[in-house]
Amino acid sequence: MLIRRPADTIPSEITNYEVFRRRRQLIKGGAAAALGLAATGLFALTPEASAKLKFDQLKKSRFNAKESLTPYKDVTSYNNFYEFSTDKEGPAQLAEDFKSRPWSIEVAGEIKKPKVYDVDELIKRFPLEERIYRLRCVEAWSMVVPWVGFALGDFIKTLEPNSRAKYVEFETLHDPKRMPGQRRGLFGSVLDWPYREGLRIDEAIHPLTILAVGVYGEELPGQNGAPIRLVVPWKYGFKSIKSIVKINFVEQPPVNTWQVQAPHEYGFYANVNPKVSHPRWSQARERRIGEFFKRPTLMFNGYAEQVAHLYQGMDLSKNF
Amino acid sequence: MPAASPEIQLRWIKRVKPVAFTACLIPAALLIWRAATDTLGAEPIETITFTTGDWTLRMLMITLAITPLRQLTGWHALIRLRRMFGLYAFFYALLHFTTYIVLDQFFAWQFILEDIAERLYILVGFTAFVLLIPLAATSTNRMLQRLGGKRWQRLHRLTYAVPILGVLHFLWLVKADITEPAIYALVLSILLGYRIVRYRRRRASQAVAGVPKRATP
Ligand code: HEM
Secondary structure, three states: OOOOOHHHOOHHHOOOHHHHHHHHHHHHHHHHHHHHHHHHHHHHHOHHHHOOOEOOOOEOOOOOOOOOOOOHHHHOOOOOEOOOEOOOOHHHHHOOOOOOOOOEEEEEEOEOOOEEEEHHHHHHHOOOEEEEEEEEOOOOEEEEEEEEEEEHHHHHHHHOEOOOOOEEEEEEOOOOOOOHHHOOEOOEOOOOOOOEEEEEHHHHOOOOOEEEEEEOOEEOOHHHOOOOEEEOOOEOHHHOOOOEEEEEEEOOOOOOHHHHHOOOOOOOOOEOOOOOOOOOOOOOEEEEOOOOOOEEOOHHHHOHHHHHHHHOOOOOOOOO | OOOOOHHHHHHHHHHHHHHHHHHHHHHHHHHHHHHHOOOOOOOHHHHHHHHHHHHHHHHHHHHHHHHHHHHHHOOHHHHHHHHHHHHHHHHHHHHHHHHHHHHHOOOOHHHHHHHHHHOHHHHHHHHHHHHHHHHHHOOOHHHHHHHOHHHHHHHOOHHHHHHHHHHHHHHHHOOOOOHHHHHHHHHHHHHHHHHHHHHHHHHHHHHHHOOOOOOOO
16 A cells, blocks of 8 residues: 655645644634624635645654554544543544644643743744654554654753653643543543643653654644644553643652553553563554554564663563 | 233244344344455454454343343243344354454464463453353254253353353453443343342242242242
C-alpha cells in the first residue's frame, strides 16, 4: 500500500496555518453578522471550512523511525480514548464534532511565571517538526505514527522551572458534555476523571518527548487527542496523555490515573519492557496493526539507545 | 392464560426451528462477509475474538433461558430448541478458541501455555471451553440412551458452570468498563436464581405434603 507522506503533498493542497485561522475567523464572523445562523450551517458544509488544518514546512527530525507507516485510517479509527468510549472504534465516531478551539492550557507549579496559554500561541511559537514514532500500547499492539509537534523540553526551558520541579503532571480536559465517556454509567465512572499522567522532569525534557498537535501533516482529530497531546514513544501509550488542559510542575511524584485504577497492573514509569509482563498481557510480543504475525517487542520500544541511561540502576520489574 | 395445546405448540416449534437455526448462523456469516470485504476494522483478529466470545455467552444464556420460559409459559415444546442453542454455544466457543490458537497466537505453544498458566481470565475461559466438550459430545439421543437419563442429567448440570466461568472470564478481561460483563452477570443471576427459588419452593411443598426428598433441581 502506498502511503502519501506529507513531503509528497502538493503545495496547493496545503493551507497555511495563518491563512486557515484567518479564514475560519472570517467565516465565523461573516456568517454570523450578515447571513445569520442558517448560513453558518451552509458554510460549515463547504470543504474549506470543514477541511482539516494542514501544517506545512515541517522541520525534519533526526528521530524518525524508518518503518512503514500505519495507514491514516487505522491511526484515526483504532483508538483508546476512554473520555469518549471504551471501544476502539467509538472515539472516532463520538469525537467527530469535538471542538478543540478555543483551547487554553494552564501551566502552573514550580516555575518562574505560571500562566495560561492559548494552544495557537504555542503552535506559532515553536517550529513544528514531523516525528515518526513507534507507538506501543500496553494491550500488546503497536503502530507507526507520523506526529507533528515540538519538543516538550523546548517549551519547559522557556518556563524556567525551579529546583523543586522534579516531576511534571498533566491533566486532560474534564467536560462530560463534550466527552461523553466521562458521564456516569450504570456502574459509576469508568475512570477517576480527569485523566492524569506524569513524568519525571528528566523524562519530560528528553528530546524524544514531544507535545503533538498533528498527525499525518494535519491537525489532530478529536479521537487522537486534539488539540494537543503528549507523545513519549518509549512508554506504553497510556502515558501519552491526550487533550491536555493543565501542566503542573511538582516536587512529589504524581499519581497517574491507571495507577489509581489498578496499582498492581500499572505503574508510574510504564516503560515498554518485553521482560516484564502485565497481568493481562504478555509484553514479549506485539501485533503491529495491519500485520498478521506478532513481532518481538523491543526494550524501551526500540529507543533504548536514547533513554536507557535514564533508568540506570533501577529495578525495572519493581518500577514498572 | 392457558398454553396452546401440545399439537399446536409442536407445529409452531417445527416452523420456528429452521428460522432460529439460520438466525444463529448470521453472526458467523457476517464475520465471513466482513473478512471478505476487509471491513473487520484495524484489528481484525480482535474483532473476530470479541464477536465469537460475545455470541458464545449469548447462546449460553439463551440455552439457560429455555427451561424457565417453558415453565412460565407452559410452552413445553420449546425443549426442542434447547439442544440446538447449546450446540451453537459450543460452535461459537470453538470458533473463539480456534481464533485464539490460530489467528491470535499462531500455535505459539509456549506463549499459549504461559497465558493459560499466568492469566486467570484465560484459564477460566479455557476451563469453560473444556467443560463444554463433554456436553457437546453427549448431546445426541444415542449418547443420552447410552448414559441413561440420570447420569446424563448429572453430567449436563455442567451447563450451569460454563456460563458462570464465561462471565468471570469476561469480567476479568475488561480493563475498566465492567458494564457489559455486569449485564451478563445480572441476566445469569436471574436465570440461576429462578432455578434456586423454584427448587426451594418445591422442596418446601414436598416437605409439607410428606413426600420424601428427591434431588431434582
Ligand atoms: C465458554 C467459553 C468462553 C466464553 C463464554 C468466552 C467469552 C468471551 C467474551 C464475552 C469475550 C469478550 C468479548 C468482548 O469484549 O466483546 C472474550 C474475549 C476473549 N476470550 Fe473468551 N470466552 C470463552 C473461552 C475462551 C478461551 C478458551 C480462550 C483462550 C484460551 C479465550 C480467550 C479470549 C481472549 C484472548 C479474549 C480477548 C481478550 C482481550 O483482547 O482483552 N476465551 N471471551
